[in-house]
Amino acid sequence: MCFLNLFKTNNVNSTAPPTIVGTITGAEVETILRLKHPEFPFIGISDAVFDLCSKESLKAFLNLDETNKITYVPEKMDCDDFAARLYGQVNAPLWSACPIGLMWTNLHALCFTILDETKDFYYIEPQNDKIAPELDNWQGLQARFMIT
């Protein structure tokens, strides 16, 4: 057995792969984000084309990923850290072509995505794996920046 594997935790190769159902251009992603958040946040689009994955496969990924199981510690391991961790987990082989992003609102940091052939926008809450089309009140309202 390779020692390197002994010390790997949450190995990306053990996660559920995405079910790719189509593609979406970076320009389309930007249009969807600006429609969702027209308050002119900074929007960073990293790629010209992304793969669209299914909502069901993202749920399977989140079920295996352990970001939400990390203990919350004010300032030291709080919303920005959970969001950055999940953003890092998906920006790895298998999932890196899917438009899953990182965003800050006026109150909170979380992730978002565009899913399925229907190109539906969803927020992903890194602390509880919830995938929802709207923000909860405690998650804030206005986006300050969004990057994918």
Ligand SMILES: [Ca+2]
């Ligand atoms: Ca999880």
Ligand SMILES: [Ca+2]
């Ligand atoms: Ca922090």
